[in-house]
Amino acid sequence: xxxxxxxxxxxxxxxxxxxxxxxxxxxxxxxxxxxxxxxxxxxxxxxxxxxxxxxxxxxxxxxxxxxxxxxxxxxxxxxxxxxxxxxxxx
Amino acid sequence: xxxxxxxxxxxxxxxxxxxxxxxxxxxxxxxxxxxxxxxxxxxxxxxxxxxxxxxxxxxxxxxxxxxxxxxxxxxxxxxxxxxxxxxxxxxxxxxxxxxxxxxxxxxxxxxxxxxxxxxxxxxxxxxxxxxxxxxxxxxxxxxxxxxxxxxxxxxxxxxxxxxxxxxxxxxxxxxxxxxxxxxxxxxxxxxxxxxxxxxxxxx
Numbered sequence: 001x002x003x004x005x006x007x008x009x010x011x012x013x014x015x016x017x018x019x020x021x022x023x024x025x026x027x028x029x030x031x032x033x034x035x036x037x038x039x040x041x042x043x044x045x046x047x048x049x050x051x052x053x054x055x056x057x058x059x060x061x062x063x064x065x066x067x068x069x070x071x072x073x074x075x076x077x078x079x080x081x082x083x084x085x086x087x088x089x090x
Numbered sequence: 091x092x093x094x095x096x097x098x099x100x101x102x103x104x105x106x107x108x109x110x111x112x113x114x115x116x117x118x119x120x121x122x123x124x125x126x127x128x129x130x131x132x133x134x135x136x137x138x139x140x141x142x143x144x145x146x147x148x149x150x151x152x153x154x155x156x157x158x159x160x161x162x163x164x165x166x167x168x169x170x171x172x173x174x175x176x177x178x179x180x181x182x183x184x185x186x187x188x189x190x191x192x193x194x195x196x197x198x199x200x201x202x203x204x205x206x207x208x209x210x211x212x213x214x215x216x217x218x219x220x221x222x223x224x225x226x227x228x229x230x231x232x233x234x235x236x237x238x239x240x241x242x243x244x245x246x247x248x249x250x251x252x253x254x255x256x257x258x259x260x261x262x263x264x265x266x267x268x269x270x271x272x273x274x275x276x277x278x279x280x281x282x283x284x285x286x287x288x289x290x291x292x293x
Contacts, residue, residue, distance in 0.1 A: 007169055008154055008236065012222045015239055060239040062154075062168030082169070 001075045006082055007062040015060035021045055022053040022067050022083070051078055094281060095274055098293065104273050105293035110281025115212030118276060120289035121261070124176050126199040127183035131170035135193040142189050156235045156248035156261075162186070165248055165263075167237045173199065173246055173263065204269040207250070208276070209259035212283035217260070219279040221247075227255035241275035243268040 001013040024045075027037035049072060056066045065083035070076070098104055103120070129150075131139045140150040149157035149164060150172060156165045162185060163175045176182050183196045190196045208217070214225050220241040224230060232255075235248035240262075247262040264272045277285050 008238075009223075011238065015222075060244050061237050062171070064168055 001077075003056060003058075003066070003068060003077055004080050005058050005061055005064075005066065006080055007064065008058065011058070011061055015058060016066075017057040017059045019055035019057060019065075022055045049073055055083060095277065098274075100274065101270055103270050103290045103293045104277055104287055106288050106290050107286075109277045109285040109287065111284040113284035114210060114286050115283025116208065116210040116216045116276075116280035117286045117288070118209075118273075118280075119207045119287075121205040121207055122177075122289070123179060124200075124205070125179055125182040126176070126203060126263075127174045127186060128167075128197045128199050129164075129172045129174055129186060129190060129194050130197075131194045133170075136170040139190065139193045142193065143186075146189055148186070148189070151233075151235075154235045154237070155233050156251065157233065158251055165235045165246055167235075167246055170194075175205070175263070202266060203245075203263040204266050206262045206264060206269075206273070206276075207259055208262060209253070209257070210280075210283070210286075211257070212280070213258060213260065216276070216280040216283055216285075220275055225258075227258075231255060232258070241272065243272050243275075245272070 002010045003013060003016055004010045024041055027034060027041050031037065051069055052072050054068050054070055056068050058064055058066060067081050067083045068077060069079040071078060094109060143150045147160045148162055149159045151157045151164060151166045154166045156163055161176055161178070161181070165173045167173055174182055174186055176185065182200065183198050187196050217225060221238070223236045223238050230249060232249050232253055233251045235246065237246045243264060245262055245264050247260050250259040250261060253259040277287065
């Protein structure tokens, strides 16, 4: 599997470290149901078939976090962007 | 090709000499020690930094490129991140420190890497045994750079700016303590084409 890094170009998957699900959002720690929502945020993961948003870290290249949309059935990469929205190529 | 290196300590650089086939398909030269620094722009400051470097006659490339100007080679390693190299000892990081003032972090890397210039008529097929980046002239040309893993060693390399597609020269900045392993990989990969090593003395 090759991931087209927005800075480095297409690179072998073994240059990257996988963090996982990019669809979960950190809950409000001050909310009254924080214990339950944090438990879900930390532990509960869907196991979708098909396109899935994931965080990948380009550890051996530009050392940036990427948000990658990968088809979990075929490993086709459908979209890649820097995880940090304001990051641009230079 | 393991026999070829069997009597050489794996912890030391290979000594100068000729390895493998009698032809000279691949040449490597350990470059004399210079100076180096890393440059990391503060968030949102990359454009201002590039402008300041341009005023000083230096080129901060946008993207994974190597640009040599006024005695300093600047290599893009990530968004807002560069490695700077100079042939002269003690020039960096001093040369770029005033330019980075308020806009970027500068760290001395002078002793971090050994620099190998790798060239020769069969350099691409030899490098293809460990470099996962496509080095075909249609994909990687003069001035292009990559930070990647080669034979388990994380390094930065680039094709020297004024070298043509038919006779390219690449410079590999190899983390110093991994240089013996890198050189063993290079010698083993280039041996079938004939490999000449210079600049490393007795290893």
